[in-house]
Amino acid sequence: MVQQLKPVDVVVVGLGWTGAIMARELTKAGLEVLAIERGPDRDAASSFALPSIRDELRYSIRQELMQDAKTDPVSFRHRPTDEALPIRRFGAFLPGDGVGGMGTHWNGNTFRFLPTDHRLKSHLTERYGAARIPDYMTIQDWDVSYDELEPHYAKFEAVCGVSGKAGNIRGAIQAGGNPFEGPRSGEYPNKPLTPSHANELFRKGAGDLGLHPFPAPASNSSAPYTNPEGAKLGGCQYCGHCDRFGCEADAKATPWSTLGPALTGEAKFRKLTQAYVSRVLYDKAAKRATGVRYIDVRSGETFDQPAEIVVLATWVFGNTRLLLNSGIGTPYDPKTGSGVVGKNYCYQIQPTCEVFFETEELNPFMGAGGLGMVVDDFNGDNFDHSNLNFFGGGYISLGSTNGRPINFRPTPPGTPRWGAKWKSETAKWYRRTASMLVEGTNYSSRANFLDLDPNYRNVFGDPLLRVTYNFTDNDRAMADWVLGKAAEIGRAMGATVVAPKPRKGDFNVTAYQSSHNSGGAIMGKSPADSVVNRYLQHWDAHNLFVVGASAFPQNAGYNPTAAAAALTYWAAQAIAGAYVKHPAPLVPA
Amino acid sequence: MLDRRSFILSVGTAALTNTSIAEAAPSATADTVAAPASGAPEALLTLTPKEAALLTALVDRLIPADDLSPSASQCGVVTYIDRQLAGAFGAGARLYLEGPFRPNAPAVFGYQSAMTPLQLVQAGAAELDDWSTAQRGKPIAALPAAELDPVLKDLEAGKITLGRVKATAFFEMLLQLTMEGFFADPIYGGNRDKAAWRMIGYPGLPATYAKAIRTHRGKRYEAEPKSIADFA
Numbered sequence: 001m002v003q004q005l006k007p008v009d010v011v012v013v014g015l016g017w018t019g020a021i022m023a024r025e026l027t028k029a030g031l032e033v034l035a036i037e038r039g040p041d042r043d044a045a046s047s048f049a050l051p052s053i054r055d056e057l058r059y060s061i062r063q064e065l066m067q068d069a070k071t072d073p074v075s076f077r078h079r080p081t082d083e084a085l086p087i088r089r090f091g092a093f094l095p096g097d098g099v100g101g102m103g104t105h106w107n108g109n110t111f112r113f114l115p116t117d118h119r120l121k122s123h124l125t126e127r128y129g130a131a132r133i134p135d136y137m138t139i140q141d142w143d144v145s146y147d148e149l150e151p152h153y154a155k156f157e158a159v160c161g162v163s164g165k166a167g168n169i170r171g172a173i174q175a176g177g178n179p180f181e182g183p184r185s186g187e188y189p190n191k192p193l194t195p196s197h198a199n200e201l202f203r204k205g206a207g208d209l210g211l212h213p214f215p216a217p218a219s220n221s222s223a224p225y226t227n228p229e230g231a232k233l234g235g236c237q238y239c240g241h242c243d244r245f246g247c248e249a250d251a252k253a254t255p256w257s258t259l260g261p262a263l264t265g266e267a268k269f270r271k272l273t274q275a276y277v278s279r280v281l282y283d284k285a286a287k288r289a290t291g292v293r294y295i296d297v298r299s300g301e302t303f304d305q306p307a308e309i310v311v312l313a314t315w316v317f318g319n320t321r322l323l324l325n326s327g328i329g330t331p332y333d334p335k336t337g338s339g340v341v342g343k344n345y346c347y348q349i350q351p352t353c354e355v356f357f358e359t360e361e362l363n364p365f366m367g368a369g370g371l372g373m374v375v376d377d378f379n380g381d382n383f384d385h386s387n388l389n390f391f392g393g394g395y396i397s398l399g400s401t402n403g404r405p406i407n408f409r410p411t412p413p414g415t416p417r418w419g420a421k422w423k424s425e426t427a428k429w430y431r432r433t434a435s436m437l438v439e440g441t442n443y444s445s446r447a448n449f450l451d452l453d454p455n456y457r458n459v460f461g462d463p464l465l466r467v468t469y470n471f472t473d474n475d476r477a478m479a480d481w482v483l484g485k486a487a488e489i490g491r492a493m494g495a496t497v498v499a500p501k502p503r504k505g506d507f508n509v510t511a512y513q514s515s516h517n518s519g520g521a522i523m524g525k526s527p528a529d530s531v532v533n534r535y536l537q538h539w540d541a542h543n544l545f546v547v548g549a550s551a552f553p554q555n556a557g558y559n560p561t562a563a564a565a566a567l568t569y570w571a572a573q574a575i576a577g578a579y580v581k582h583p584a585p586l587v588p589a
Numbered sequence: 590m591l592d593r594r595s596f597i598l599s600v601g602t603a604a605l606t607n608t609s610i611a612e613a614a615p616s617a618t619a620d621t622v623a624a625p626a627s628g629a630p631e632a633l634l635t636l637t638p639k640e641a642a643l644l645t646a647l648v649d650r651l652i653p654a655d656d657l658s659p660s661a662s663q664c665g666v667v668t669y670i671d672r673q674l675a676g677a678f679g680a681g682a683r684l685y686l687e688g689p690f691r692p693n694a695p696a697v698f699g700y701q702s703a704m705t706p707l708q709l710v711q712a713g714a715a716e717l718d719d720w721s722t723a724q725r726g727k728p729i730a731a732l733p734a735a736e737l738d739p740v741l742k743d744l745e746a747g748k749i750t751l752g753r754v755k756a757t758a759f760f761e762m763l764l765q766l767t768m769e770g771f772f773a774d775p776i777y778g779g780n781r782d783k784a785a786w787r788m789i790g791y792p793g794l795p796a797t798y799a800k801a802i803r804t805h806r807g808k809r810y811e812a813e814p815k816s817i818a819d820f821a
Contacts, residue, residue, distance in 0.1 A: 051794050051817045054795070054796055055776075057769060070681065085691055087685075194802050200806070236799065238798040360807065418650075418652065423652060424657065427789055431789070506695070509698060510696070
């Protein structure tokens with residue numbers, strides 16, 4: 001039996017970054033907001049106490065803060081003609097759950113996308129001609145410009161207390177920052193984190209090559225900080241337990257550390273945890289969402305929660321699956337290219353390059369999630385692609401995130417994985433190795449998409465989301481080329497061994513790469529090319545907003561959180577400002 | 590004094606030739622297998638003595654004793670594996686186990702076995718012992734150390750055919766659990782005396798380096814490693 005609940009103004013599905021931002025902005029606008037989160041309630045005081053939070057096995061290896069694959073994985077295949085198999089244990093990417101979502105256990109890298117990333121197709125067409133864009137590459141413009149998003153990027157950075165160094169303030173290039181970034185309205189709220197020794201070696205090596213190294217912008221607070229919402233963040237202790245962990249000091253900005261205090265004191269806000277939203281209730285004739293249906297994950301009871309506005313903020317997979325399961329919009333068909341739901345699923349390609357130093361002491365266990373040195377010289381279209389056989393690029397970073405020994409055990413190429421030689425090499429190099437990363441773009445492809453799996457179901461009886469994905473020729477050519485640049489930096493650093501690791505073969509679901517998935521409910525100019533308009537409002541239901549990285553038409557060479565968050569602030573402004581006064585489509589279809 | 594491996598080896602062999610020995614004295618055998626270096630007895634929670642003997646033989650080739658550290662089993666890795674398999678992990682926590690199954694799918698699809706980790710290790714151990722008895726005339730625990738390395742290499746490369754268990758799936762599970770046990774916080778039963786952390790120079794807890802990242806730039810940071818248990 002489905003139990004009927006009292007209507008609310010707004011239901012927000014998912015309480016990670018984008019859900020928390022929506023809840024905060026819409027309660028500020030006077031709306032009553034119910035946030036429904038499938039996972040448990042979590043905050044630093046109750047969940048992340050020392051010493052038990054420094055437990056690599058429990059949090060990093062067993063993935064305690066992640067979505068439970070037993071109850072709800074995704075299935076995966078490389079090509080539309082293959083049979084998909086369930087990802088039985090998450091590996092390459094780690095969806096979150098619980099209050100804070102992936103924002104609880106992220107590293108804190110807080111990059112803005114390049115202005116050209118926001119209008120990719122127009123930019124490449126203007127600079128290189130439409131004929132240079134491969135047929136399979138289904139890129140399109142965001143339909144929201146960098147300049148329009150700039151205040152929202154700035155707002156998110158202030159909320160997070162981002163530590164960094166600006167490279168471009170209102171058009172004036174700043175020494176020590178990223179000269180390729182779009183114009184910023186101001187400096188970062190916090191000074192950069194203290195660089196590690198390995199970061200300094202990278203800065204010098206890259207600088208010697210004439211590149212432009214700068215400290216990675218990090219939502220790890222370099223000093224105690226109070227954000228504009230009144231939340232207090234502690235100073236980072238460089239403990240090396242950011243990614244996959246909660247922060248006991250609230251030095252890492254998370255949805256709940258930054259917005260939780262304000263939401264907790266807000267009478268119009270309620271959160272409901274351990275509740276799995278299975279459907280958006282949709283009146284197809286009226287083209288209107290009427291609410292959501294959810295299941296209490298502990299009792300199995302089902303409830304219908306009516307709402308005037310429904311916001312889907314469940315990350316890439318959840319947003320797309322909710323639309324597909326609820327019958328809202330036309331599913332994408334890779335054969336014909338028609339339909340939009342599930343289209344332009346993207347990820348990133350991230351080859352790495354390890355650098356081994358015979359004589360340097362790097363203390364790899366001292367680190368912070370966003371602590372790194374970066375060059376952006378080979379990202380996006382920051383370099384001329386006229387004579388190259390690919391588009392896109394990626395930043396190259398040397399991150400000092402952690403030296404947690406179950407996972408961090410670098411050995412030079414050719415070392416066995418076990419036995420006496422493995423052991424002596426592990427003991428020799430543990431303290432003397434760092435890893436560089438190419439954060440490679442992923443430009444959408446006709447054959448990469450999301451739909452519903454015909455064979456596998458989750459514990460609630462819903463079909464698994466099926467991911468069809470592989471790296472494209474463009475991705476591979478780009479990644480190999482940029483990885484070559486990373487190896488040059490490694491040699492300039494004076495490393496004893498420089499070991500680039502290209503991504504070869506079919507996509508591998510087991511080894512962690514990043515949780516920078518995107519697309520599936522993309523934004524665009526018309527219902528023919530997108531699920532949502534530039535305000536993330538669904539073309540087929542004007543009171544339904546689908547927010548986050550699911551809206552990216554393709555993926556840039558940056559960690560996506562700041563772009564997803566800025567876009568959510570932009571959408572929230574449209575709802576609170578224009579939509580509430582005149583509930584109607586904000587863009588004519 | 591009989592070292593641990595020799596003792597287990599003899600018990601394992603005896604248990605094979607006369608099952609009543611193991612059945613008659615399970616607690617004594619279990620205590621011996623799981624005994625930490627300090628000597629305090631510990632129970633086996635889910636592995637049989639025979640399985641523990643096989644794992645001891647194998648993990649001590651994955652991580653052998655030398656001047657860098659004691660062997661895996663001497664560091665408690667078999668105790669660690671036993672506890673992990675006896676608990677939520679062994680029962681398949683966080684592992685989607687709905688069919689249909691394609692256990693021979695390419696490795697890029699990750700874990701595709703229909704078995705829980707406990708079932709996989711138990712079945713793999715039994716099938717490997719059957720293979721060893723048929724091919725080498727002795728169970729794994731009775732093979733000399735020098736003969737185990739080629740067996741492990743063939744398992745790793747998928748050159749050995751077991752029964753229902755895919756050789757590489759068994760090997761990868763074994764390697765992963767061994768490395769976890771060796772490097773995890775000692776509270777889980779392995780990494781006794783923080784031997785693995787001492788070997789590489791990992792200081793453990795409390796991990797607050799806001800000053801040290803500046804004062805020890807380019808200089809080795811040395812500290813007596815501390816476990817979660819040291820703060821309890």
